[in-house]
Amino acid sequence: MVKISTLFHRVDxxxxxxxxxxxxxxxxxxxxxxxxxDLLEPLLFDPGDEIVQAILHNV
Amino acid sequence: MKKSELNDQELVQAxxxxxxxxxxxxxxxxxxxxxxxxxxxxxxxxLAEDLFQETFIKVIQSLRGGKYKDNGRFLSWVIxxxxxxxxxxxxxxxxxxxxxxxxxxxxxxxxRKFSDKNIEEIIVSxxxxxxxxxxxxxxxxxxxxxxxxxxxxxxSFKEIAxxxxxxxxxxxxxxxxxxxxxxxxxxxxxxxxxxY
Numbered sequence: 563m564v565k566i567s568t569l570f571h572r573v574d575x576x577x578x579x580x581x582x583x584x585x586x587x588x589x590x591x592x593x594x595x596x597x598x599x600d601l602l603e604p605l606l607f608d609p610g611d612e613i614v615q616a617i618l619h620n621v
Numbered sequence: 622m623k624k625s626e627l628n629d630q631e632l633v634q635a636x637x638x639x640x641x642x643x644x645x646x647x648x649x650x651x652x653x654x655x656x657x658x659x660x661x662x663x664x665x666x667x668l669a670e671d672l673f674q675e676t677f678i679k680v681i682q683s684l685r686g687g688k689y690k691d692n693g694r695f696l697s698w699v700i701x702x703x704x705x706x707x708x709x710x711x712x713x714x715x716x717x718x719x720x721x722x723x724x725x726x727x728x729x730x731x732x733r734k735f736s737d738k739n740i741e742e743i744i745v746s747x748x749x750x751x752x753x754x755x756x757x758x759x760x761x762x763x764x765x766x767x768x769x770x771x772x773x774x775x776x777s778f779k780e781i782a783x784x785x786x787x788x789x790x791x792x793x794x795x796x797x798x799x800x801x802x803x804x805x806x807x808x809x810x811x812x813x814x815x816x817y
Contacts, residue, residue, distance in 0.1 A: 609669075
C-alpha cells in the first residue's frame with residue numbers, strides 16, 4: 563500500500579506570489595455584481611408619482 | 622442647494638430637522654428600486670403597491686420616532702423593511718390558508734409609466750423586461766431572494782444572511798447557484814438582453 567503525504571505537496575503550476583485567494587474572491591464578487599447590474603438594470607418598474615403623493619397624504 | 626444634490630444622509634437629516642420635502646425627495650429617488658424589489662418578490666401589482674406604501678409609511682414613522690440609525694445605507698434599510706413586510710404578509714396569508722400569489726400574473730408593461738414613450742421603445746423595453754422577469758421568476762425562491770436583496774437593496778452578504786436567517790456561506794452559495802442558473806438560461810434560450 564502506498565501512502566502519499568499531502569502535507570507539503572506542491573501543486574504544479576501554483577504560484578504563491580500570484581493573486582491571493584482573497585483577492586480572487588473579491589474579483590469574482592465584483593464580476594458577479596457587474597453581471598447582475600448588466601442583467602437587471604433594465605428591469606426597473608416605476609410605481610409613478612401618484613403613489614408617492616398618496617403616501618405623503620396618508621402620514 | 623437643490624434636493625437632488627443632497628445625498629441620502631443629508632436628506633434624512635433635513636427631514637428629521639423638519640424639512641417635509643426631504644422625505645418626498647428620498648422616496649422619489651428610491652421608489653423604482655424598492656417597488657421593483659417588492660413586485661418581483663410577490664408578483665402581484667396591487668399587493669406590491671400596498672406594500673410599497675406600507676414600507677414608506679413605516680420608514681417615515683421610524684424616522685419621526687428617531688429609530689433610524691444613520692450609517693449611510695438608507696436604501697438597504699428601506700429594502701429590509703419591505704422584506705419584513707413581505708414576510709409578514711406571507712405569514713398572515715399562510716395562516717389564512719389562502720392561495721399563493723405565484724399564480725397571479727400582472728401586466729406591468731401597460732401601465733401609465735410607458736405612456737410618454739414611442740411605440741418601438743415600448744415594445745423593445747417590454748420584451749426585454751418580460752424576458753428578464755421570466756428569468757428571475759424561474760429561479761428557485763431562495764436564490765431569487767438573494768439576487769433581489771443584493772441588486773436592488775445593495776445589501777452585503779452578511780446583511781442578506783441576517784435578513785434571511787441563514788449563514789453567510791449559504792447566502793453566498795445561493796447567489797452562486799442563482800448566477801449559474803441565470804447564465805445557463807440565457808445561453809440555452811439564446812437571449813439577447815441588450816437595449817438597442
